[in-house]
Amino acid sequence: xxxxxxxxxxxxxxxxxxxxxxxxxxxxxxxxxxxxxxxxxxxxxxxxxxxxxxxxxxxxxxxxxxxxxxxxxxxxxxxxxxxxxxxxxxxxxxxxxxxxxxxxxxxxxxxxxxxxxxxxxxxxxxxxxxxxxxxxxxxxxxxxxxxxxxxxxxxxxxxxxxxxxxxxxxxxxxxxxxxxxxxxxxxxxxxxxxxxxxxxxxxxxxxxxxxxxxxxxxxxxxxxxxxxxxxxxxxxxxxxxxxxxxxxxxxxxxxxxxxxxxxxxxxxxxxxxxxxxxxxxxxxxxxxxxxxxxxxxxxxxxxxxxxxxxxxxxxxxxxxxxxxxxxxxxxxxxxxxxxxxxxxxxxxxxxxxxxxxxxxxxxxxxxxxxxxxxxxxxxxxxxxxxxxxxxxxxxxxxxxx
Amino acid sequence: xxxxxxxxxxxxxxxxxxxxxxxxxxxxxxxxxxxxxxxxxxxxxxxxxxxxxxxxxxxxxxxxxxxxxxxxxxxxxxxxxxxxxxxxxxxxxxxxxxxxxxxxxxxxxxxxxxxxxxxxxxxxxxxxxxxxxxxxxxxxxxxxxxxxxxxxxxxxxxxxxxxxxxxxxxxxxxxxxxxxxxxxxxxxxxxxxxxxxxxxxxxxxxxxxxxxxxxxxxxxxxxxxxxxxxxxxxxxxxxxxxxxxxxxxxxxxxxxxxxxxxxxxxxxxxxxxxxxxxxxxxxxxxxxxxxxxxxxxxxxxxxxxxxxxxxxxxxxxxxxxxxxxxxxxxxxxxxxxxxx
Numbered sequence: 026x027x028x029x030x031x032x033x034x035x036x037x038x039x040x041x042x043x044x045x046x047x048x049x050x051x052x053x054x055x056x057x058x059x060x061x062x063x064x065x066x067x068x069x070x071x072x073x074x075x076x077x078x079x080x081x082x083x084x085x086x087x088x089x090x091x092x093x094x095x096x097x098x099x100x101x102x103x104x105x106x107x108x109x110x111x112x113x114x115x116x117x118x119x120x121x122x123x124x125x126x127x128x129x130x131x132x133x134x135x136x137x138x139x140x141x142x143x144x145x146x147x148x149x150x151x152x153x154x155x156x157x158x159x160x161x162x163x164x165x166x167x168x169x170x171x172x173x174x175x176x177x178x179x180x181x182x183x184x185x186x187x188x189x190x191x192x193x194x195x196x197x198x199x200x201x202x203x204x205x206x207x208x209x210x211x212x213x214x215x216x217x218x219x220x221x222x223x224x225x226x227x228x229x230x231x232x233x234x235x236x237x238x239x240x241x242x243x244x245x246x247x248x249x250x251x252x253x254x255x256x257x258x259x260x261x262x263x264x265x266x267x268x269x270x271x272x273x274x275x276x277x278x279x280x281x282x283x284x285x286x287x288x289x290x291x292x293x294x295x296x297x298x299x300x301x302x303x304x305x306x307x308x309x310x311x312x313x314x315x316x317x318x319x320x321x322x323x324x325x326x327x328x329x330x331x332x333x334x335x336x337x338x339x340x341x342x343x344x345x346x347x348x349x350x351x352x353x354x355x356x357x358x359x360x361x362x363x364x365x366x367x368x369x370x371x372x373x374x375x376x377x378x379x380x381x382x383x384x385x386x387x388x389x390x391x392x393x394x395x396x397x398x399x400x401x402x403x404x405x406x407x408x409x410x411x412x413x414x415x416x417x418x419x420x421x422x423x424x425x426x
Numbered sequence: 427x428x429x430x431x432x433x434x435x436x437x438x439x440x441x442x443x444x445x446x447x448x449x450x451x452x453x454x455x456x457x458x459x460x461x462x463x464x465x466x467x468x469x470x471x472x473x474x475x476x477x478x479x480x481x482x483x484x485x486x487x488x489x490x491x492x493x494x495x496x497x498x499x500x501x502x503x504x505x506x507x508x509x510x511x512x513x514x515x516x517x518x519x520x521x522x523x524x525x526x527x528x529x530x531x532x533x534x535x536x537x538x539x540x541x542x543x544x545x546x547x548x549x550x551x552x553x554x555x556x557x558x559x560x561x562x563x564x565x566x567x568x569x570x571x572x573x574x575x576x577x578x579x580x581x582x583x584x585x586x587x588x589x590x591x592x593x594x595x596x597x598x599x600x601x602x603x604x605x606x607x608x609x610x611x612x613x614x615x616x617x618x619x620x621x622x623x624x625x626x627x628x629x630x631x632x633x634x635x636x637x638x639x640x641x642x643x644x645x646x647x648x649x650x651x652x653x654x655x656x657x658x659x660x661x662x663x664x665x666x667x668x669x670x671x672x673x674x675x676x677x678x679x680x681x682x683x684x685x686x687x688x689x690x691x692x693x694x695x696x697x698x699x700x701x702x703x704x705x706x707x708x709x710x711x712x713x714x715x716x717x718x719x720x721x722x723x724x725x726x727x728x729x730x731x732x733x734x735x736x737x738x739x740x741x742x743x744x745x746x747x748x749x750x751x752x753x754x755x756x757x758x759x760x761x762x763x764x765x766x
Contacts, residue, residue, distance in 0.1 A: 026684050035749030072750025135436045144690075283748055399755075400446045401428055410691075420752045422741075 032282030033071070041287040042076040048294050055081045057293055058383060059251040060203060062089030062411025063281045069420035071283035073290075081290065084383040085416075087202060087339060088253060090167040091118045091409040092381055095335040096369025098195055099124035102164045104364055105193060106130060106138040112156060114141045114149040115164035116171075118409040123402060125370040130164075146178040153182075153190040162358045163192045170255040172196045172328070172347060173320035179327040179353050193358040196347040197334065199256045200264050205342045206382070207272040210246050247383075249275040249293045251286065254308055261316025262306045273302040280308040327353055337405060338381030372397075377404035380413050387417040394418055430454050444653025444698075445757035449661065467589070468665055470511040470648065473581065480581035484511035488573045493536065496609045497625030498700070500573055501543035506627050506700055507651065508577040509551045513631035514647040514703065516587040516638050517579035519551065524558040524575050529568035540571065551629035553577070579631075586643045591666045593736040595645055596712035598705045600633065600719055601727040602626070603655055604683040607697035612686070619689075623682050626701035633724045637705065640718030646706040649699065653757055655731075656695040658704050659742045660756045669737025672754070674747045676731045695744075696757045706734065 049055065059065055065085045068074060074083060087093050103124050106113035113130070120130040120142055134140040139159075143149050146163055153161035165175045175192060182190045252265060257278045265276045275296035279289035289307040296305065306312055327350055334346030349357040371377070375397070376390035387393045387406070397403040399415055406412035410419070430450055440447040457465055464472040471484035488504045498506075505522065512519040524544070528537065548555050581587075605626040612621045630649065638644060650658045655677075659670045679694050687694045701724070707715050712730055719725030742754040 026681050026688075029684070029688060030747070033748050035747060038748060070752060071746060071748045072752065075750060131438060131440075132436070135438050396428075398428070400440070419755055422753060 029282075032280070032284045034284060037284055038071075038076060038287055041284065041291055045081070045287070045291050045294060046078050048291065048298065049078050049080060050298060051078075051080065053080065055294060055297055056084060056246070056248045057081065057251060057290065058084045058086045058206075058247050058249075059279075059286075060086035060088040060199065061251075061253040061256070062092065062409065062413075062416075063254060064251055064279065064286060065089070065413055065416050066411050067281055067283055067286055069416040071286075072420070073283060073286055076287070077290065081294070083251075084247065085380070085413040086206070086250075086383060087336065087381040088168065088199065088256075089381075089406070089409055089411040089413075090171070090197070091122055092377065092405045092412045093197065093202075093336045093338065094122070094166060094195060094405065095337045096124050096371060097335065097366050098369075099129075100369055101364060101366045102193060103128060103130055103133050103138075104366065105162050105164075105358060105362055106133050106140050108160070108362060110158070111160045111162055112139045112141060112152055113162045113164060114143045114152060116144075116166065117142050119164060119166055121402065121408050122405050123372075123408075125367075127372070127403065146174045150178055150181060150187070150190060153187055154185075157189055159189060160361075161190050162362075163190070164195070165192050166195045168197055168199050168253070168256045169259045169324075173259060173317070173323055176320075176323035176327040179349065179356055180323065182356050183353060187356075191356050191358040191361050192349060194328070194347060194349050196328070197336070198345050198347070199253055199260070200268055201342060201345040202336065202339065203250065203265070203268045204272070205336075205339055205345065207247070207268065207274065209339075209382075211272070247274065248297050249277070251289050251293065252276045252278040252304075254279060254281045254285075254311070257308065257312045257316070259317050259320050261314050262304050262312055263314045264316065265304050269302055269304045275302050276304045278304070278306045278308050278312050280311070326350075336381075338378035372403045375404040377406045377414075380406050387414040387421075390414070394422065442652075443757065444651070444657050448653075449664075449756070468661075469515070469589070471515050471517075473515055473517075480517075482512050482515040482517040482579045482581060483577070484508055485574065485576040486511060488575070489569065490610065491569060492610070492613050493540065493570055495613050495625055496623070497606075498627040499540055499543050500571065501540035502547040503625075503627050503700060504573040504575045505544055505547035505551060505553070505555075506629050508575040509553060509629040509631060510649045510700075510703075512577050512579035513629070513634045514649055515579070515581065516585040516634060516644070516647065517581045517631075518635070519553045519577055519579040519629075519631055522548065522553050522555045522575050522577045524555055524573060526558070526560045527568055527572040527574075528560065528562045529570050530562060530565040532570050537571065540573075544573075547629070551631065582638075584642055585638050587638070587647065588643055588645050591645050591662055591668065591706050591734050592708075593668055593734050594709050595706050595734040596709050596730050597659070597670060597672065597732040597734065598707070598712065598716055598719065598728060599650075599655065599678065599731050600630075600703045600705070600725045601701075602678045602680045602683070603650070603699055603702060604679060604687065604694035604697035606700040607654070608683050608686045610698075611690070619686070621682055621686060623680065623686070626699055628701035628724065630701065630703055630724065633719070633722050634703070636722045637715060637718050637725075641707055641711045641715045643711075644705055644707050644715065647703055649703050651698050651700060654694070654696040654698060655704060656693070656742065656754045657757065659732075659754070660740075662706070663737075663740040663742055666734075667738075667740060669735045669740055670732050670742045671735055671745060671751075672732030672742070673745045675745075676729050678727045678729050678731075695754055709733075 149163040277289040328347040330344045331346045379385035406414035509519045609625040719728035
């Protein structure tokens, strides 16, 4: 199909793979994080790892909106859905994510809660208009990609003076999360403790058979990032300036198709070899330096930074998420339906936290593919096709078994 | 396979989605409770003998939303679904029964449209609807109309469908996949998009008759409805203790379906079909069978898409056009669109 098959051309992939092989320095290790779950999915679906030299390690980042939401927020959403007269709407994958005691929105729905899967927030607005006697709550999740529609829905709701529409806002920010990962890593270089340090060190080279005869230099820290596709369309490539400059890392913004990923890895390897840091853009067909200004204006008009927000696996990160501005508080579900939610209970053996930090691989988790499977996910990383565990389960088992 | 928790569990939508959860429910509840040799055939229909006649019986509930979609409606679908389940046993469909569950307040005009559409579909398929039942439930207790059809057919003497699959057997699909599912999705209330795709809903027994004349000992036939091609292949892999390798480049998929799937983040291998079949036959018969299919108007776009292999893991694998291999697993629940 036009504009799809060109980016999935196996022959071209082999050519790029050859180029990468020629470019890598055999005596060093390349630790590259793909921040985005969309990339994790593409890497597994197309078997990209098998095309790369063994000293390039791809580390999965926390960029999966379903995965990083802490259990307490899911419990909050389930509690909202169970309020009388409430219709709770959300995007597909969110419905299956287990909260405390493995309870999910889908289970709440089976018990009688009115939970609806929508494809766009517009559908939630429509449901609100059609059901004036009900309280329609939209469970908004996602990185910067899904934030602009939430902002527009707030403006629309205000314009129409909708009295029965609120948003449970959980939008999170990509560059801040990247910085938090790097900050943890920086503290980690000579520390022996701290919440993020040990697993980050311990797991760095896991799952990759390092050949002893090559005397690979085990480097500490991430060498570079494959930057998000859709997120970058909204925020622009300049948004990673702090990551690139303050932490001196190369960032290559990459499209979601397999050849995009391959080409980005080639660009990263070159940058790493030349010890260059900064931002390069592979995804020029969609991403500009400044991003989508109009979207950014809508967000600035309606949303503001939270002081702090909890991320599954990363803990509390300052100024890492958005909340609804006071002028729009009548549409803020957290203000309209305040609740005290106990700290969420993770499954005891679930390793989603360490997996989201890039410290562990799915197969390091005892539950992986045994108790925890896509039809019975115990942790969030097994739910979304973008989650590292679901991707490994769907596409990775072939090589491991 | 994980155990269902009957003490505390409840029915979820996934139990009806044609994937692993439904398979578990059938294995752990229905098969266990009804335990008999016919049910243990684990097919969409049961074959049995009465006075030396080989008969086939099947039943199907239809709960589709929306009731009317491009290329059909719940009425024609109810006839085609049952006719096809009979045809997949190599049988000629003869008689159908129909049960209506109607919701109070449902438009009689729509009901008439549905019933006339059923009558037309039955006539075209050369089957008679010879008995039926009507029940009405209170408003809010049903979704307009639910239809259950049961069918009976007879297997001609010369047909020798083996219902066994061996490593090396070829897998053939009768045409473009995913049309029905995408046509229906395009009309869902919260997902309207414009597409020229219409449902492939059609009776397949004339195609199967022609196929069985060419190759009387076809190994297996199945119509890939809910759960799609991936569902059928995984069920077979599980049932016969082997694996499959399919070739992505060989899959007949219309560009419009491919495009809609890309947009929605779903995989055409899991999308429902109502007028397509998957056949498995010995490698030596494959070209012959393919030619017979291509000679029938419903098999013009038929293609050999893969091969059965011995595999203790019972994996269905796909050679991707990108050059790798990946597992095509059961669908865990409904296909849900991705968030970003």
